[in-house]
Every structure is written in C-alpha cells, then in structure tokens.
Amino acid sequence: MSDPDALAVPPAPTAPPRFIVAVLAFCGVVVAVMQTLVIPLLPRVPALTGSTPTAASWLVTVTLLTGAVCTPLLGRIGDMYGKRRVLLAALGVLVLGSVLCAVGSHIGVLIAGRALQGAALAVVPLGISILRDELPPAGLLPAVALMSSTLGIGAAVGLPVAALVVEHADWHAMFWVSAGLGLLDIALVLRCVPESPLRTKGRFDVLGALALSAVVTSLLLAVTQGADWGWTSGRTLGLFAFAVLLGPLWARHELRHPTPMVDIRVSARPAVLLANIAALLIGFSFYANSLVTAQMVQEPTSTGYGLGASIVVSGLCLLPGGLSMVALSPVSARISATFGPKVTLALASVVMAAGYVVRFFTSHQLWMIIAGATVVSAGTAIAYSALPALVIRAVPATETGAANGLNTLMRSLGQAFCSAVVAAVLANLTFQAAGRTAPTLHAYLLVFLVAAGAAVLALLVTLGLPGSRPTAPGVPAGRTPGTSTGHGSTRQAGTAVEPRA
Numbered sequence: 001m002s003d004p005d006a007l008a009v010p011p012a013p014t015a016p017p018r019f020i021v022a023v024l025a026f027c028g029v030v031v032a033v034m035q036t037l038v039i040p041l042l043p044r045v046p047a048l049t050g051s052t053p054t055a056a057s058w059l060v061t062v063t064l065l066t067g068a069v070c071t072p073l074l075g076r077i078g079d080m081y082g083k084r085r086v087l088l089a090a091l092g093v094l095v096l097g098s099v100l101c102a103v104g105s106h107i108g109v110l111i112a113g114r115a116l117q118g119a120a121l122a123v124v125p126l127g128i129s130i131l132r133d134e135l136p137p138a139g140l141l142p143a144v145a146l147m148s149s150t151l152g153i154g155a156a157v158g159l160p161v162a163a164l165v166v167e168h169a170d171w172h173a174m175f176w177v178s179a180g181l182g183l184l185d186i187a188l189v190l191r192c193v194p195e196s197p198l199r200t201k202g203r204f205d206v207l208g209a210l211a212l213s214a215v216v217t218s219l220l221l222a223v224t225q226g227a228d229w230g231w232t233s234g235r236t237l238g239l240f241a242f243a244v245l246l247g248p249l250w251a252r253h254e255l256r257h258p259t260p261m262v263d264i265r266v267s268a269r270p271a272v273l274l275a276n277i278a279a280l281l282i283g284f285s286f287y288a289n290s291l292v293t294a295q296m297v298q299e300p301t302s303t304g305y306g307l308g309a310s311i312v313v314s315g316l317c318l319l320p321g322g323l324s325m326v327a328l329s330p331v332s333a334r335i336s337a338t339f340g341p342k343v344t345l346a347l348a349s350v351v352m353a354a355g356y357v358v359r360f361f362t363s364h365q366l367w368m369i370i371a372g373a374t375v376v377s378a379g380t381a382i383a384y385s386a387l388p389a390l391v392i393r394a395v396p397a398t399e400t401g402a403a404n405g406l407n408t409l410m411r412s413l414g415q416a417f418c419s420a421v422v423a424a425v426l427a428n429l430t431f432q433a434a435g436r437t438a439p440t441l442h443a444y445l446l447v448f449l450v451a452a453g454a455a456v457l458a459l460l461v462t463l464g465l466p467g468s469r470p471t472a473p474g475v476p477a478g479r480t481p482g483t484s485t486g487h488g489s490t491r492q493a494g495t496a497v498e499p500r501a
Contacts, residue, residue, distance in 0.1 A: 017134070017135050017136065017139055017143075019192045020130070020131070020134055020135070020192055020193055020194075021131065021135070021139075021143040021146065021147075023185075023188040023189060023192045023193055024127035024130060024131065024143075024147055024189075024193065025127075025146050025147055025150055026185065026188065027087070027091065027123050027127060027185045027188075027189065028123060028124045028127055028147055028150030028151065028153075028154065029150045029153055029154040029157070030094075030154065030178070030181045030182065030185055031094065031120045031121060031123045031124065031150075031154065032124075032150055032151045032152070032153065032154020032155050032158065033154040033155075033157060033158035033161070033162075033178070033181075034063075034094060034098070034117045034120065034154075034158075034178055035063060035067070035117075035118070035121065035154070035155060035158070036154070036155045036158040036159050036162070036290075037117075037158055037162050037174055037175075037178060038059045038060065038114065038162070039060065039159060039162070039294075040159065040162045040163040040166045040311050040315060041059075041162065041166050041171055042056055042057070042059065042060070044166070044171075045059065045107070045110075048105065048171065049105055049106065049107045049110065050107075051107035054228060055107050055111075056107070058107075058111050058114075059110060059111060059114050060114075061224045061225070062111050062114050062115045062118060063114045063115065063117060063118035064118065064220060064224065064412060064415070064416055065115075065118065065217060065220050065221070065224075066115045066116070066118035066119045066121075067118040067119065067120075067121035067122075067412055068121075068216050068220055068409050068412040068413065068416075069212075069213045069216050069217060070090075070118070070119040070121065070122050071121050071122045071125060071405045071408045071409050071412070072212065072261070072262065072402060072405035072406050072408075072409050073122075073209050073212070073213070073261070073405070074086050074089075074090055074119075074122035074126065074401075074405065075122060075125045075126060075129070075401035075402045075403075075404060075405025075406070075408075076204070076205075076209070076261055076262075076401060076402040076405065077204065077401075078122075078126050078129060078401040079129070079199070079200045079399060079400065079401040079402055080199060080200050080201075080202070080204060080259075081199070082195050082196070082199075083126050083129050083130050083133070083195070083196055083401055084130060084189065084193055084194065084195040084196065085195065086122070086126060087123060087126045087127065087130070087189060087193070088186060088189055088190070090119060090120045090122050090123050090126065091120060091123065091182055091185050091186050091189065092182075092186065093116050093117075093119045093120055094116070094117055094119075094120035094123075094178075094182045094185075095179050095182035095183055095186070096113075096116050097112075097113040097114065097115070097116025097117035097118075097119075097120075098113065098117060098175050098176075098178040098179035098182055099113075099175070099179050100112055100113030100116065101113035101114065101117075101172075101175040102172050102175035102176045102179060103172075105172075113175070117178075120182075121408065121412070122405060122408075124147065124148065124150060124151055124404075124408060125388075125401060125404035125405040125407070125408050126401055126405075127147045128144055128147050128148065128388050128392075128400070128404045129196075129400040129401040129404060130193060130196060131143045131144055131147060132144070132392055132397065132400050133196035133198050133397070133400075134193075134194060134196065141333040141336055141337050141389055142329070142330050142333035142334075144333070144385070144388050144389060144392065145329040145330065145332045145333040145336070145385030145386075145389070146326075146329040146330070146333075146385075147388075148329075148384045148385050148387060148388045149325045149326070149328075149329040149332075149381050149384050149385055151384060151408075151411075152286065152321075152322065152325045152377060152380050152381060152384055153322050153325045153326055153381075154322075155290060155318075155322070156290075156318045156319055156321050156322025156323075156325065156377065157319065157322045159290075159294065159315040159318055160312065160315030160316045160318070160319050161174075161315075162174055162315070163311045163312045163314070163315035163316075164312055164315075165177075166311065167310075167311060167312055198397060200259065200399070201259075202258055202259030203258075203259055204259070205254070205257050205259060205260050205261040207253060207257075208250065208253055208254050208257060208260055208261035208262070209261050211246060211249070211250035211253065212250060212261055212262065214242075214246060215243050215246050215247050215250060216409065216413075218239040218240075218242045218243040218246070219239070219240070219243040219413070220413070220416050221239050222235075222236050222239035222240045222243070223416045223417055223419075223420045224416055224419065224420060226420060227420060227423050227424055227427065251264055261402070262402060262406060263395075263399060263402070266394075266395055266396075266399065266403070267403075267406065269394060270464070270465065270466055271390065271393065271394035271465060271466050272391065272394045272395065272403065274461050274462070274464055274465050275387060275390040275391055275394070275407065275465065276406060276407055276410045277410070277461050278345060278349075278383075278387070278458045278461045278462050278465075279387050279407050279408075279410040279411045279414065280410040280411065280413055280414040280417075281414060281454045281455070281457050281458035281461065282348070282349070282352070282380070282383045282384070282387070282411065282414065282454075282455070282458050283410065283411035283412065283413070283414025283415045283418070284414035284415065284417055284418040284421075284451070284454040285352050285353075285356075285376075285380075285414075285418075285451045285452070285454040285455040285458065286352070286376070286377075286380040286383075286384075286414075286415075287414065287415040287418040287419065288356075288418050288422060288447055288448070288450070288451035288454075289318075289321075289355075289356075289373055289376040289377065289380070289451070290318065291418065291419065291422050291447075292422060292426075292444055292447050292448075293314070293317050293318060293369065293373045294311075294314035294315060294317065294318070295314075295426075296363070296369070296444055297309040297313065297314045297317055297366065297369060298310075298311065298314045299438055299439075300433065300434060300436075300438070302433045302434035303433045303438050303441070304433070304441065305363060305364060305441040305444075306438070307366055309366070317366070317369060317370050317373060318373060318377070320370060320373075320374045320377075321373055321374045321376070321377025321378070321380075322377065324374055324377050324378045324381060325377055325378070325380070325381035325384075328378055328381040328382055328385075329381055329385050331382075332344055332348075332381065332382040332385035332386060333385060333389075335347065335382075336385070336386055336389050341386040341387075341389035341390045341393070342386075342390070342462060342465045344382060344383075344385070344386035344389070345382075345383055345386040345387065345390065345458075345462045345465075346459055346462045346463060347382060348379045348380070348381075348382035348383035348386060349379070349383065349455045349456070349458040349459035349462060350379075350455075350459060351375065351376075351378055351379030351382060352375075352376050352379030352380060352383065352451075352452075352455040352458075353379075353452045353455040353456050353459070354375060354379075355372055355373070355374075355375030355376035355377075355378070355379055356372070356376060356448045356449070356451050356452035356455065357448075357452060358371065358372040358375055359372035359373070359376070359448045360445055360448045360449065360452075363441065363444065363445065376451075379455070383458075387407055387411075388404055388407065390465070391403050391404055391407050392404075414454075418451070418454075421447075421450060422447055425439075425443050425446055425447055425450070426439040426443050426444075426447070427439075428443075429442055429443035429446065430443070
C-alpha cells in the first residue's frame with residue numbers, strides 16, 4: 001500500500017535495464033563534452049567577441065562555478081522530488097545554455113550560456129542515483145562504474161571533436177550540435193528512464209542550500225581568480241575568509257535541520273569523509289593530465305621540447321585515454337565486486353601515479369606522451385568507477401543523490417585547485433624561446449610530480465578507509481532492502497521514506 005503523503009510519480013517507462021544504462025551514460029558523456037567544449041576555442045575568443053583574455057577565461061570558470069554549486073543542490077532536490085524529473089530539468093537547462101551560445105557572439109551572452117551548461121553537471125550523480133534505484137543488484141556496479149566514468153570519457157572525446165569544429169567550421173556550430181544532443185537526451189530519458197518512487201520526505205533546506213552555494217562560490221572564485229587578482233589581494237583573502245567563517249555556521253545549521261541539505265553526521269563517517277577527500281585528490285591528479293597535455297605538444301619546437309602540433313593533433317592525444325575509460329569501467333566494476341571498491345581505488349591511485357612517472361621521463365616523443373596520458377586516464381577511469389561505489393555503500397538509499405552530488409563537488413574542487421596550481425607553475429617557470437615567453441620543460445615536469453603526489457596522497461587516504469568486504473556481485477552495502485527498484489527486484493511504488501533525525 002502506498003503512503004498517502006507520497007509525491008505523485010508519473011507512469012514509468014518499461015525499458016530493459018541495458019537501455020536505461022545506455023541512455024544515462026549517453027547523457028553523462030554529452031554533459032562532460034559540454035564542460036570542455038570551449039577549451040580549443042579560448043585563444044580565439046577575444047578576437048571573435050571583441051573581449052579580453054580575462055573575460056574569455058570566464059567561459060571555463062563560470063561553468064566550473066555553476067556545476068559545483070548546482071550538483072549537490074540538484075542531487076538533494078532529486079532525492080526529495082524525483083530524480084528523473086530533476087534530470088530532465090538539468091538537460092533542459094543545458095539545451096537553453098547551448099542555444100544561447102549558438103545564437104550569440106557577445107561575451108556576456110556566451111558566459112550566461114556557459115553558466116547554464118555548467119548546471120547540467122548534476123546529470124551524472126542523478127544518473128547514478130537512478131541506477132541504484134532501478135537496477136537489479138547484479139548489474140549495479142558495472143552500470144555505476146560506466147556512469148561515473150562518463151565525466152572522463154566525455155572530456156577526452158570532446159576536446160578533439162571541438163578542435164576539429166574550430167579548425168574547419170563556424171564555431172557556433174558546436175553549440176548547435178550540443179543543443180541537438182541535449183534534446184536527444186531529453187527524448188531518450190522520457191522514453192526509457194523510469195521515475196523512482198523512492199523519496200525523502202520533509203521540507204527542502206533552502207537556507208542550507210544558499211549557505212552551501214555561498215561557501216562553494218567564494219572558495220572557487222578565490223582559487224580560480226587568485227592568480228589574476230593576486231593571492232594576497234583584498235578580494236582573494238576576503239573570499240577565503242568568508243568561506244572559512246561561513247562554513248562552520250552552515251555545518252551548525254545542517255546539524256539542527258530535520259532534513260538538511262547535506263547530512264553532516266553521515267558525511268562525517270570515515271567511509272564517506274575519506275571517500276570525498278580521495279575524490280578531491282583524484283580530481284586534482286586527473287585534471288593536470290588534461291590541462292598540460294594539449295598545451296605541451298602545441299609548444300613550438302624552438303622551446304627544445306615542444307612538438308609544434310596543431311590544435312587537432314593535441315586534442316587527439318587524449319582520445320586513447322577516453323577509449324581506455326570505456327574499456328576499463330567494467331573491469332573496475334569486476335574488481336570492486338571481487339575485492340571491494342577500497343582495493344579498486346587504491347589500485348587506481350597507484351596507476352595514476354605510475355602514469356605521471358612515465359610522463360616525467362618521456363616528454364620528448366609524441367607516442368610516449370600519448371602513452372603516459374593514457375595510463376593516467378586508465379587510472380582515472382578505475383578511480384571514477386570506484387568512488388560512487390564507496391559512497392553508495394556508506395549512505396542510505398534516500399540520500400544517494402545528495403551524497404554523490406557532494407562527491408562530484410569534491411572532484412570539481414580538486415580540478416579547480418589543480419587549475420590554479422598548474423597556472424601558477426607554468427606562469428612562473430618560463431624562458432624566452434624564439435622571441436616569445438614559454439614555460440620551461442622543468443615547469444611541466446614539476447606539474448607531473450605534483451599530480452603524482454596528489455595520486456599518492458589519494459592512495460594513503462584510501463588505505464585509511466574502513467575495510468569493506470566484497471558482497472555478492474554488484475550489491476552495495478548501503479542498499480536499503482525493499483526500497484530499491486529494478487527489473488528483478490522488488491518495487492514499492494510511491495513509497496516515501498522518512499529522513500533520519
């Protein structure tokens with residue numbers, strides 16, 4: 001019998017589980033492509049829009065900001081009001097942002113469009129939450145592994161595709177294509193993805209959401225703009241101070257709220273806290289690979305290490321890494337099912353560190369650069385597959401969206417810190433080559449060492465995780481019996497789950 005207080009749920013499609021997985025994974029890839037779409041275009045944006053390089057950089061910064069803010073918020077809203085419903089809304093915002101960028105050439109319009117595109121990053125944790133609710137236990141871990149890996153797959157595929165468009169077509173075309181892909185995503189979700197009946201009852205924590213958004217925005221603005229404003233400037237220090245002061249007040253509010261935006265008690269459990277710290281470090285280590293590979297091979301041969309590659313060739317250097325992510329996500333799931341996600345994440349950290357060691361010693365030949373970048377991407381695929389499995393094991397089913405949203409936020413914070421560190425290193429270790437200023441080879445090698453260090457720290461954090469015994473294939477320890485759904489599992493239609501006090 002359904003709970004009379006439960007929210008109404010629209011009729012669910014009857015697509016087989018493999019279709020649900022394929023559709024949600026495709027949504028994740030499209031969203032990830034959107035995050036990196038403008039990177040090859042950035043050097044040309046000032047000339048194309050009559051703006052400045054600083055303004056052009058906001059096409060990346062604003063996406064990072066809105067993605068970091070909206071991901072935990074939309075994850076929580078999905079837990080309370082319907083994950084499929086919120087997923088469709090996020091995809092609709094992505095389409096709107098893509099259309100804005102496609103029809104406009106003013107930098108302000110482009111920044112607004114990119115801000116809307118960034119909000120769609122919440123699609124990935126929402127997709128993971130839907131998979132937890134809808135799939136039978138045996139198929140859950142492989143599906144979650146694939147869904148989580150779409151962030152890296154889309155980034156690796158998006159760069160060379162966007163580079164091809166920038167080189168051979170009008171740059172507005174890539175935004176029209178992204179709008180079309182977003183509409184296709186919406187149609188596929190409506191056709192194949194059911195709405196989960198599992199809900200968290202209660203009142204949405206508006207004040208907690210606003211405070212969390214303020215903390216995250218302040219922190220990310222300080223990190224991403226600190227190099228331009230000056231790390232000791234009043235704006236940078238003021239934003240850091242604001243985040244540090246508001247953070248404890250937000251945590252105190254969350255502890256007192258009956259249905260908090262983020263359950264601090266759950267998030268403070270070692271299994272969740274250490275998984276989130278590991279996510280930050282993995283995000284840092286992964287992003288260095290994406291940031292420096294294309295730039296390094298594009299450096300002119302006059303630097304003594306650069307290969308003078310075109311923008312298309314530099315983007316293609318990351319494509320094998322994206323393909324390795326597709327291939328390794330089921331392997332990661334199998335390792336997690338057999339030995340537990342803790343072992344999987346530890347292995348991933350070792351692989352990523354090894355990849356950067358390869359890069360440190362082989363930075364003069366294109367094929368060796370590609371090999372090193374692919375090893376790092378392989379480790380990233382294994383790590384991104386294991387992280388949501390760790391979170392799912394440690395949180396109740398009614399908090400999956402919010403918990404995975406927070407974990408994704410930590411990855412974004414890691415990427416933001418990485419961007420700041422890489423920019424500082426490459427800007428400060430320079431020399432003159434053929435009349436232009438370029439980073440030294442030692443600058444790139446230092447980036448590899450720092451990224452390897454982040455991977456080693458992630459390994460140490462992972463070793464501190466509580467031991468998790470492998471369960472039956474695909475069964476997360478945190479699954480609530482009788483409340484998850486799927487083909488071959490019991491569905492309690494319309495069930496609303498009371499939050500814990």
